[in-house]
Amino acid sequence: MDIRRKAVRDVLLRVNEVILGKERLTLEVLAALLAGGHVLLEDMPGVGKTTLAVAFAKLLGLDWKRVQFTPDVLPSDLTGFSVYRRDLEKFVYQPGAVFCNLLLADEINRTSPKTQSALLEVMEERQVTVEGETRSLPEPFFVIATQNPAGAVGTQLLPPAQMDRFMIRTAIGYPDFESECAMARGADSTRRADALEALMDAQALRAVRREVEAVFVHDAVARYAVRLIDATRRSPYLEYGASPRGTLALVRMAKASAWLQGHGFVAPADIAEQFLPCTNHRVQRSVRAQMENMELEAILGRILEETPRPKLREKSES
Incomplete structure (x- = not known):
């Protein structure tokens, strides 16, 4: 087994120590990231959608940001905006949340359609255009979005154009009985996502993606x-x-x-x-x-x- 493949499989093993009993799901999400795609996790609150995304971001050694999508989130919060600097006597661009390797879009269907549409260019072109100027995003760039099922209180349906930009949509589901018992016991095999350390970095991930291609x-x-x-x-x-x-x-x-x-x-x-x-x-x-x-x-x-x-x-x- 070559070094890169071993590192990737080690990432998968560590994620499975955080998300118990969901080996098939974690493999799907990892495959999507290696393929350069975006992931939509749709399920009920509390099943580990955010934890899964954070675990992958940390283990892959990516610069990541989290946006909690609420009705008051603006498109400029994502893409950035220009502010006037009196000391410089000019407008200076302030990058938005999308300038990272992995954007965790939490509860993406709770924000307005206008804000949702701000991600269209970001997800497809890996760039943002603000005030007529186009800026490229870091490479690699992924979106892992979570959403509650359609019809839940306070949700907005994602438009087909945006749904189409996700490589996969999957659900975590409830854990099996034994896995949930292990969670309840606080078993030693479980780990908190925020305690994970990087096993790879962006450069290694780019090399893996070239092999996948x-x-x-x-x-x-x-x-x-x-x-x-x-x-x-x-x-x-x-x-x-x-x-x-x-x-x-x-x-x-x-x-x-x-x-x-x-x-x-x-x-x-x-x-x-x-x-x-x-x-x-x-x-x-x-x-x-x-x-x-x-x-x-x-x-x-x-x-x-x-x-x-x-x-x-x-x-x-x-």
Whole structure:
């Protein structure tokens, strides 16, 4: 096992000491970060969404900032603003919260649509434009956003354009019985996120991302990913399907998944595994699906079952 992959797996192990019993979830979030994507964590309050984000920020050694999204948060709080300095006799730009490696957008759906839209350019272009001047953000840059389920008191729905900019949407869920018992006992295996120390830094993470990008994707596997996304556009149970950005996100997530397993190329199973988290926030149920009580997960699961997988030889170690 090479040094970088070992460091990444050590990060995962430490996160799992903080978030108990959620190994699959933490692996998904880590894969999204390695793929250069943004993550949306949607769940009830108190299940560890913020703790998970803080744990990754600290262990990856990233410069991070947290914004608690409330109705009074302004777009300029995120993107920055210019103030007049009398001593300099000129306007001086004051950077906003987005100038960091990892932005924790806590309860993003509790702020105004105007403030939410301020993140559109930030998330896609990794830059901000204030008063006609464009400024690049640090590299790497990620957003880990948390939100309460739609319909909760005081929430605003994120627009489709912003939802589409998240690589994955996932939920933490309640812990299993034994994990919650360990939390209640204050077991030695649990650690506080604020006590974690960095195992990597931004430079090491950039190097890992270059390795992830170099993972090979066979033409048949790429076509399989496109067929899955295209099927969401043709399903009578979906009002609209995933965008081409969804296709790119699916392939990038599959590359990260393959790299984490020590493989040098993407297998159809990697695409299939990442299909749901990459598409569940990019599509919407149709009226027919609602009338027939078809849940979104079941619709996407059916698409996955009905789309034939290409037959390729088994993965080999890279």
